[in-house]
Amino acid sequence: MAADHSNSSTEQSKLSALKMRLPLIGLTGGIGSGKTAVSNLLAQFGAGIIDTDLIAHQITAPNGKAIPRIQEYFGAEFIDAKGALDRTKMRSLVFQNPEAKKALEDITHPLIRQETIKQAYRLADADFPYLVFVVPLLIESGGWNEQIDHLVVVDCPEDLQIQRVMQRSNLSRDEAEAILKTQTSRQTRLAAANTIIENQGKLTELNGPVELLHQKILGIQKARLSSS
Ligand code: ATP
Numbered sequence: 740m741a742a743d744h745s746n747s748s749t750e751q752s753k754l755s756a757l758k759m760r761l762p763l764i765g766l767t768g769g770i771g772s773g774k775t776a777v778s779n780l781l782a783q784f785g786a787g788i789i790d791t792d793l794i795a796h797q798i799t800a801p802n803g804k805a806i807p808r809i810q811e812y813f814g815a816e817f818i819d820a821k822g823a824l825d826r827t828k829m830r831s832l833v834f835q836n837p838e839a840k841k842a843l844e845d846i847t848h849p850l851i852r853q854e855t856i857k858q859a860y861r862l863a864d865a866d867f868p869y870l871v872f873v874v875p876l877l878i879e880s881g882g883w884n885e886q887i888d889h890l891v892v893v894d895c896p897e898d899l900q901i902q903r904v905m906q907r908s909n910l911s912r913d914e915a916e917a918i919l920k921t922q923t924s925r926q927t928r929l930a931a932a933n934t935i936i937e938n939q940g941k942l943t944e945l946n947g948p949v950e951l952l953h954q955k956i957l958g959i960q961k962a963r964l965s966s967s
Contacts (some may be wrong), residue, residue, distance in 0.1 A: 750852045754886040757859055762869040762959045763886060767877035768893030769922050770915075771903035773938035777893050777949055778873045784953040787859075787867030791874050794854045795847060799824035804854075808846045813839075834917075869956050878923045878931055888959055891952060892932035895939040897925060 757763065764786075768774045775790075782788050798805040801822035810818050813832075819825045833840035859870055877883050877890070884890075897919060904915040929935060934955065936948050 750856055751882065751886060753856050754859070757863055757870075758886065758888065760863055761867070762888045762956055762963075763859075764869060764871045764956060765877050765883055765887040765890045766871050766873045766893070767875065767890070767928065768938075769897070769900050769925065769928065770875065770918055771900040771907065772893040772895050773936075773945070774873050774875065774893050776938065776942055776945060777891070777936055778871055780945055780949040781871055781953060784950065785868060786953065786956075787862030787865070787870045789855055789858045789862065789870060789872050791851055791855055791872065794851050794858070798847060798850045798854065799826075804850050805847050809843070812842055812846065868960060876922065878928055889933045889956065890931055891934045891936060892928050893936045893938055894925065894929060894932075895937065899939055 754763065766774055766778055766781075768777075778786075778788050778790065797803055799809070803823070806818060806822065806824065809824055813829070817825050817829055817832075829843065833843055855872065859872075862870055871891075872883075872887065874880070874883065900919060901912060901915045904910060904918065905912060908915075910918075934952055936945065936952065938945060
């Protein structure tokens with residue numbers, strides 16, 4: 740399921756209020772680029788992480804907030820025996836049916852936005868120094884630019900993305916390539932970035948660049964405080 744989560748005007752104003760309090764960081768990258776690897780490291784350095792993909796999964800898990808509406812619109816055959824969204828079935832439907840894709844997004848996106856804001860305020864109140872919004876389709880969804888102070892793009896060559904996705908999700912090359920094709924180009928993403936984290940070596944090679952990023956973000960807050 741796609742997770743773009745553009746912001747409605749209500750959410751935008753809530754995020755603008757939060758942005759006055761602490762730095763808001765967007766973190767994106769193509770499928771399999773390493774967003775989770777980078778956000779896990781940032782969490783270790785003390786960042787508050789809001790993972791919109793995780794939220795998308797939670798609301799479509801058993802008893803998830805989106806389940807009753809999905810069942811009502813698409814029918815019980817899209818809900819599995821445990822009460823969760825049948826992802827495989829839904830994926831194949833929305834891949835070939837743009838109307839179904841839009842209907843699913845109309846159900847899920849508002850719920851994802853509400854939960855994103857809720858988590859962001861909770862983390863801000865818990866005194867995290869800055870917040871990182873992990874949004875796979877941040878560039879595609881629009882509306883995020885004004886909401887964040889800094890955009891981090893995790894990047895690696897497309898062939899490496901394909902290999903990782905094939906291995907992790909047990910997909911064929913064609914299936915992995917088809918998903919990549921639905922996402923914005925690598926060039927577009929890189930052009931929008933304030934910081935690019937390259938992830939084409941070993942996972943441990945991320946430590947240094949991510950620590951530098953963490954220091955840079957702390958610097959954003961220091962500069963704000965000293966100018967206020
Ligand atoms: P998605 O958009 O699909 O959720 P992602 O951008 O969050 O992916 P990760 O989940 O961090 O990416 O990584 C995708 C897969 O590639 C995982 O199985 C992860 O363990 C592996 N991986 C990521 N970076 C590296 C690396 N530098 N070396 C080896 N494996 C890696």
